[in-house]
Amino acid sequence: MDALIEFGRGPLFRFAVAIALLGISRHAILSVIGFIRLRARVGDKRLAYGAIALNTLRRLNPLKYLVSSRWYYTVLSVAFHVGLILVPIFYLGHIRLWRSGLGFGWPALPGPVADVLSLITIVSAMLLLAARAWWKESRAISKAQDWLLPPLIAIAFLSGYLLAHPAQNPFDFSITMFVHVWVGDLLLLITPFTKIVHCTLLPFSQLVAEMAWRMVPGAGRDAVKTLGKEGQAI
Amino acid sequence: MKAILTDITKCIGCNECVKACTETNGLGEERAYRWRADDGLSSERYTSVLRKKGFHVRKQCRHCLEPACVSACPVGALKKTPEGAVIYDDSRCLGCRYCMMACPFGIPRYLWSSPVPYVRKCTMCYTTRLTRGQQPACTEACPVEATIFGERDALLSEARRRISDNPRLYLPKVFGEHEVGGTAVLYLSPIELDFLSLGNRLDERPMPERTMLAMAVVPPVFLGMGALMGGIYWVIERRRRLQKEKPAEKADNSDGSSDK
Amino acid sequence: MKRLLAFKSALWFVVGAAAVIATLRFWNGLGATTALTDLTPWGFWIGFDVTGGVALAAGGFVTAFAVYVLHLDRYHAIVRPAVLTAFLGYLAVVVALLFDLGLPWNIWHMIIFWNPKSPLFEVGWCVMLYTAVLSLEFGPVVLEPSRHPTLQKLYRLLKKATIPLVILGIMLSTLHQSSLGSLFLIMPHRLHPLWYTPMLPVLFFISAIGLALMMVTTESLVSSYLYELEPETELLQGLGKVGAWVLSSYALVKLVDVALRGRLDQLFAGTFSSNLFVAEMLVSAIIPAALLFIPAIRKKPSGLAVAAFLAVGGFVLNRLNVSGIATIESTGTRYVPSWMEVVVSLGVVAGAALVYFFVAEHFNLFHVGRIDKERFRYQLPGFDPRSGVINADPYTGGFASYSIMAVLGGALALALVPASALGETPIPPRPVTAPGFGEEIIIDGDRAAEAVLFNHQEHVDMEDGNCASCHHLLRPREQATGCSRCHRDMNLKTSIFDHTLHIARLKKGPGCVACHSDIDRPKDLAHSKPCLECHTGMIPEGAAIRPRDRSRLALAPGYTTAMHGLCIGCHEKVSKDMDSKVNRLDQCATCHTGKERALDPMNPDVR
Known part of the structure; x- marks a missing residue:
């Protein structure tokens, strides 16, 4: 068990981090290349970059959606993301590992804050999953990764919380550590291949959508031809 | 030409020379790095005292009269000064390590652990002491005058005097008088000092001489090759042109003859 | 195109791995990533990439000599690939050298600080100039399709300058191919006497010509295999015939040299070095020459391939021997290249190969014209298949899968590197043996x-x-x-602290809190009970x-x-x-x- 934990914290972790970082960079590079290639085909190249950027930022603002019919979705989603992003990066124990491995660290979240954020993330992940299961429309558009990711994240956070509070941990220390390390590695490993990658692709989405409206005349027809869907309803 | 004479029989192995060298050159802690050789020299130690057959033998740069490293360095970062010291210039070096490959004594060491690495070797305390009229730190520190500093000729005659005074104590030669063209660091020894050099045994030919011929023929080979290639091209091109023109000429002639 | 795709994917994988290792090389220095030592300061990068790489790229000047100087027009079809291989080969040498040099940003010092006595100085200058000449020789291929008037003018200018450029290229190649041998003239103390000879420069030059012919053959066979073209057997068998003569004269010169120096007895001494010398001679020259002298063998692509592969491998072994393996006996070195060195070398070669394929697919490299791939004219912005986020250009075709291979290669490399490459001080463990007890x-x-x-x-x-x-x-x-x-x-x-032992002993008693007294605080030395409180x-x-x-x-x-x-x-x-x-x-x-x-x-x- 100890050997497996060490493997998960050593070579496997390095492999997972490299896959996550390089894979995300790959998506970013491909996005830029794709953007440049798309721009070459766009008729009207005068894009209002400032407005598009503002629009993108506005879309990220959760308050905007608070008045919508599904406001609880927004609340849950934001609560889920805050902990998901902050805790793994700013938890003291993790920073200490970075410091021993990399030689430098950064300021940490206070322990109680990290605890609360983890619990919120665990709870909101389960609630999001429940919401997905509850509505027929949600169920219809869900893929396998939509079902698998929230529990995985919840397991990673729960095991992490238990490790930080061994007094409340009903399980064996080594087993908890093993689960935490390996699920964490797994999440890093699948980052570039699942919807987690939206963290890099999101900034481009508005820009691309904007440009898609400006394709040269006839582009739609060509696209239909390219796709081999001539004569079909689109 | 200055030189250092080390008398193996006098050395008591006290390591005062090593200490003085370390202090004068501001050398750091010696660590058991993977790349370190087992002769005690490293980028942090320019001299060391080896224990061989019950004797203490100090190892350091030999400051060859015709140094292999100086002739090898592509950018002239290593120099032989008129005083006799072989010195190294950080700012010129590009890190090819050809000097380390060329040195028959395997003296230059490298700062392998650094992302900005330099070559390190004994410089006879050239900038810190020699240019100020002082002798190197190691010879000054020796409590028993086992290693002494002076003019090379004077030290050579002193060495010969010691051998003739005490012929049963020493091997009858001054180590460094003739090897690889002579070195500025001389040894008197009762035992063979092969272990001070690296690899195959060497004769008295200076190392740079071995590349001299190959380097001397570079310009003639360069120009000669150019002339040869130009010549071959010209000859074949001309023959081709003539071959092409020949049928045409024949045609011309036949046309002309018919005209007549 | 399947084998090409597979091959390219493998190359991208290696490039990705090499990129990660190369980053670590610059981050933590040579000591962290290589196995070089103070007494073996040159290793695989000099032996394979530099001395081997330059020799492997000799095809450029040999082919140019045959076609432009000797006017052997039938070989015109292989000039362009040969010159491109040479150009990429030299670029690869320079890139690999940047990894090997301790202070690569000082490489330009060679231009202003001169030491004409140094063979390395001469090699440096020649490689620099010849790379420039090769870029001009190859320039027309890239400029040909362009329609811009200035570029067209430049194209015609370079076309006109071909002959002087080719001759200058041959002059420079003669110098540095031989001077690479001169590099080792100053190392009689390192090099085994079978290899060490004043003739080293001449041997290097002749072997470069032989290797050039074999390398052009190899490269032509490989690209026709990958691009599924008809192998140019007729041309290649001509090269093979010349190659047989060059290789056999190389072997002859080498043996005569050994004899004249009076070292023939060492040839069959049975030691590691002498066996290596004999093996090298057989693989690099004697066997390939013997094969190529037989018309039936050299007229078949498979026969040509065997002979050429053997010779190429043999000559690379020769360069590795001279620059390292033949010095093991004299210096007693412990150096064995680290896998990271090998991966970087392979990565540089793979990168060069990928550029070669790129040029083959976008310019008129082969006489059959450029290898055209089916390309999409339009692609709609679409949803990324995995993330579900809208995406400018749905990743299709090669690049997307290739880049995944590069990511995988890089990640695998990072996972496997030893702690020393990540900045830990490389001090090898050396366990202590207890002394025997007595008076x-x-x-x-x-x-x-x-x-x-x-x-x-x-x-x-x-x-x-x-x-x-x-x-x-x-x-x-x-x-x-x-x-x-x-x-x-x-x-x-x-x-001296055994955590496992403490866990086992304390499990039934007080548990973790025995030492980690405040269980909610970090479990490190600073927040744990000092040993002396229990072990009084x-x-x-x-x-x-x-x-x-x-x-x-x-x-x-x-x-x-x-x-x-x-x-x-x-x-x-x-x-x-x-x-x-x-x-x-x-x-x-x-x-x-x-x-x-x-x-x-x-x-x-x-x-």
């Missing part, structure tokens, strides 16, 4: 250097049986813990050494440091009223007399 102890921790004789009884008497004077820390239930029980490595700090007898009364920080009992310094620190420190204190031997303990020779032979574990009684 006199032979202290010989690493069983390598000569031992130190230590009179234990004398010291016991002197201290009136007060063991704590030296045995300053006792492990639980021990009277006098031996030095090597805690100081377990010659140089490295070793931990750990530091005996009157101990000579007292840890400065009592909570940091866990790490024991290296054996050397510990022994020197204890002996020298104590003797300095008592020196004033003692005889001279005790006085001079700070002088190495007092203890390391050089007279005590190392303890032979097989014959403990023989000293």
Whole structure:
């Protein structure tokens, strides 16, 4: 068990981090290349970059959606993301590992804050999953990764919380550590291949959508031809 | 030409020379790095005292009269000064390590652990002491005058005097008088000092001489090759042109003859 | 195109891995990523990438000589690939050299600081100039399709300059192909006498020509295999015939040279080096030449391939031998290239190969014209298949899968690198062997250097049986813990704390809180109970050494440091009223007399 934990914290972790970082960079590079290639085909190249950027930022603002019919979705989603992003990066124990491995660290979240954020993330992940299961429309558009990711994240956070509070941990220390390390590695490993990658692709989405409206005349027809869907309803 | 004479029989192995060298050159802690050789020299130690057959033998740069490293360095970062010291210039070096490959004594060491690495070797305390009229730190520190500093000729005659005074104590030669063209660091020894050099045994030919011929023929080979290639091209091109023109000429002639 | 795709994917994988290693090379230095040592400062990168790479790229000048100087027009079809291989080969050499040089940003120093005596100076200049010449020689291929008037003018200009450029290229190649051999003339002490000869430059030059012919053959066969084109057997068998003559004359010159130097007896001495020399001769020259002299073999692509592969491998082995393997016997080096060195070298080659394929697919490289791929004219912005986020250009075709291969390669490399490549100080572990106990102890921790004789009884008497004077820390239930029980490595700090043991012992009792008293605070040394609070007898009364920080009992310094620190420190204190031997303990020779032979574990009684 100890050997497996060490493997998960050593070579496997390095492999997972490299896959996550390089894979995300790959998506970013491909996005830029794709953007440049798309721009070459766009008729009207005068894009209002400032407005598009503002629009993108506005879309990220959760308050905007608070008045919508599904406001609880927004609340849950934001609560889920805050902990998901902050805790793994700013938890003291993790920073200490970075410091021993990399030689430098950064300021940490206070322990109680990290605890609360983890619990919120665990709870909101389960609630999001429940919401997905509850509505027929949600169920219809869900893929396998939509079902698998929230529990995985919840397991990673729960095991992490238990490790930080061994007094409340009903399980064996080594087993908890093993689960935490390996699920964490797994999440890093699948980052570039699942919807987690939206963290890099999101900034481009508005820009691309904007440009898609400006394709040269006839582009739609060509696209239909390219796709081999001539004569079909689109 | 200055030189250092080390008398193996006098050395008591006290390591005062090593200490003085370390202090004068501001050398750091010696660590058991993977790349370190087992002769005690490293980028942090320019001299060391080896224990061989019950004797203490100090190892350091030999400051060859015709140094292999100086002739090898592509950018002239290593120099032989008129005083006799072989010195190294950080700012010129590009890190090819050809000097380390060329040195028959395997003296230059490298700062392998650094992302900005330099070559390190004994410089006879050239900038810190020699240019100020002082002798190197190691010879000054020796409590028993086992290693002494002076003019090379004077030290050579002193060495010969010691051998003739005490012929049963020493091997009858001054180590460094003739090897690889002579070195500025001389040894008197009762035992063979092969272990001070690296690899195959060497004769008295200076190392740079071995590349001299190959380097001397570079310009003639360069120009000669150019002339040869130009010549071959010209000859074949001309023959081709003539071959092409020949049928045409024949045609011309036949046309002309018919005209007549 | 399947085999091409597979091949390219593999190349991208290697490039990705090499990129990660190369980053670590620049981040943590040469010592962290290579296996080079002070006595073996040149390794795989010089042997394979530089001396091998330059020789492998000789095809450019040999083919240009045949076609433009000798006017052998039938070989025109292979000029462009050969020149491109040469150009990429030289670029690869330069890139690889940047990894090997300690201070690569100073590479331009060669332009302003001259040392014409140095063969390396000459090689540097020639490689620099010849790479420029090759770029001009190859320029027309890239400029040809462009329609811009200036570029067209440039294209015509370069076309006109072909002959002078080719001749200049041949002149430069002659120089540096031979001068690479001159590099090793200054190393008679390193190189085995079978290889070391004043003829090295000439041998390097002749072998470069032979290798050039074999390399052009190889490259032509490989690209026709990958692009599924008809192999140019007719041309290649011509090259093979010339190659047979060049290779056999190379072998002859080499043997005559060995004979003239009077080393023929060493040829069959049966040692590692002499066997290696014979094997190299057979693989690089004799067998390929013999194969190529037989028309039936050289007229078949498979026959050509076998001969050419053998020769290419043999000559690469020759360069590796001269620059390293043939020096093992004389220098006794421990150097074996680290896998990271090999991966970087392969990555540079793979990168060059990928550029070659790119040029083949976008320009008129082969006489059949450019290899056209089916390309999408339009692609709609679409949803990324995995993330579900809208995406400018749905990743289709090769690049997307290739880049995944690069990511995988890079990640695998990072996972496998040793700790030293990530910045940990590379000090190899060297376990200590405990001395035998008796009245006199032979202290010989690493069983390598000569031992130190230590009179234990004398010291016991002197201290009136007060063991704590030296045995300053006792492990639980021990009277006098031996030095090597805690100081377990010659140089490295070793931990004396056993976490697993503590867990096992405390599991049934108080549990983790026994040491991690406040369970919610970080579980590190600073927040744990000091060892001495439970192990009260750990530091005996009157101990000579007292840890400065009592909570940091866990790490024991290296054996050397510990022994020197204890002996020298104590003797300095008592020196004033003692005889001279005790006085001079700070002088190495007092203890390391050089007279005590190392303890032979097989014959403990023989000293």
